[in-house]
Amino acid sequence: MMLLASLLTEPIGVSHYMVVGAVLFTCGVICMATKRNALGVLMGIELVLNGANVNLVALGSPYLRGSEGSLGLDGQLMAMFVIVLAAAEAAVALAIALNFYNSLGSIDIDRADDLKG
Amino acid sequence: MIWSSFLFLLCSLLAGGFAIAVVLSNNIVRMAFYLVLSLSATAGLFFLAGADFVGAMQLMIYVGGTLVLLVFGVMLTAQTPFLAMRTSSGELLTALVVGGVLLFVLAFTVTNVPAWQPTNTPAVERNTPVVTAAPIGMALEGYRVDQLDQPDAELRQGMSGYLFPFLIVSVHLLVVLVGAAYLARARQAANDDVTNFPSEVRG
Numbered sequence: 001m002m003l004l005a006s007l008l009t010e011p012i013g014v015s016h017y018m019v020v021g022a023v024l025f026t027c028g029v030i031c032m033a034t035k036r037n038a039l040g041v042l043m044g045i046e047l048v049l050n051g052a053n054v055n056l057v058a059l060g061s062p063y064l065r066g067s068e069g070s071l072g073l074d075g076q077l078m079a080m081f082v083i084v085l086a087a088a089e090a091a092v093a094l095a096i097a098l099n100f101y102n103s104l105g106s107i108d109i110d111r112a113d114d115l116k117g
Numbered sequence: 118m119i120w121s122s123f124l125f126l127l128c129s130l131l132a133g134g135f136a137i138a139v140v141l142s143n144n145i146v147r148m149a150f151y152l153v154l155s156l157s158a159t160a161g162l163f164f165l166a167g168a169d170f171v172g173a174m175q176l177m178i179y180v181g182g183t184l185v186l187l188v189f190g191v192m193l194t195a196q197t198p199f200l201a202m203r204t205s206s207g208e209l210l211t212a213l214v215v216g217g218v219l220l221f222v223l224a225f226t227v228t229n230v231p232a233w234q235p236t237n238t239p240a241v242e243r244n245t246p247v248v249t250a251a252p253i254g255m256a257l258e259g260y261r262v263d264q265l266d267q268p269d270a271e272l273r274q275g276m277s278g279y280l281f282p283f284l285i286v287s288v289h290l291l292v293v294l295v296g297a298a299y300l301a302r303a304r305q306a307a308n309d310d311v312t313n314f315p316s317e318v319r320g
Contacts, residue, residue, distance in 0.1 A: 018223075019224050022223035034140070044139075057163050063121075092296060092297050097194070
């Protein structure tokens with residue numbers, strides 16, 4: 001609450017960004033836990049990765065932190081690698097979901113409990 | 118009120134609000150649309166933090182690539198019974214309680230670290246634009262042009278760029294895309310006469 005009240009008078013800090021990252025992360029975790037559609041679970045994973053990206057960029061930002069102890073460009077480069085890995089993960093998970101849909105005729109992950117060929 | 122605070126508030130409310138909308142919506146098509154909006158607002162947050170190249174990549178790769186892939190997945194599997202699959206209200210309630218506790222712990226932690234509090238001494242002047250595309254490109258090629266003034270010579274030794282992770286991630290992308298194409302290929306049915314006995318069909 002103190003943080004929200006000080007938002008309008010003080011400059012933005014890393015902790016403001018991290019609260020946004022925490023909201024995105026929590027939404028992603030809830031989405032992964034509750035959605036029955038496999039693509040909904042995928043969207044939850046995207047939200048979690050974005051929450052992590054917000055934190056990385058905030059920790060490396062030259063506007064939000066002093067130059068000492070800052071991640072600097074490293075944070076942005078890590079965020080880029082996370083984006084690339086998210087793209088790769090989405091491609092493979094989508095292929096698996098399509099295969100699952102083709103063989104079972106359903107996209108409900110509650111039915112994905114057998115490994116029979 | 119300073120403009121950067123206002124824009125931060127706008128972008129963060131959009132990102133968080135549409136993320137909550139993704140969780141609460143049951144329709145998979147609407148979820149995909151809300152996700153597009155949430156990730157676009159996150160790109161706005163990146164721009165505000167001075168990460169212009171990462172923000173542009175977020176828009177191009179994430180919103181333009183990954184989410185288009187997801188939307189195609191939604192369209193390919195959007196049969197009417199799967200369009201809106203409801204979770205039971207008990208599960209949703211449990212998840213909301215657990216998620217609320219998790220959010221409280223995370224927010225409480227990040228607002229109590231002294232080093233992450235708002236400071237009045239940013240590393241650059243507020244009206245100097247930060248240009249990061251060229252230093253990021255050089256870092257991926259193996260040269261850290263942003264660390265040239267690092268006073269410690271031993272630390273400068275270790276800052277030799279990101280050529281190796283870049284190599285690994287490019288090979289990884291190639292392998293993953295080939296694997297995805299292999300997994301998602303059109304399967305030929307075993308009783309398909311055209312593929313098994315083409316001469317009979319033609320004759």
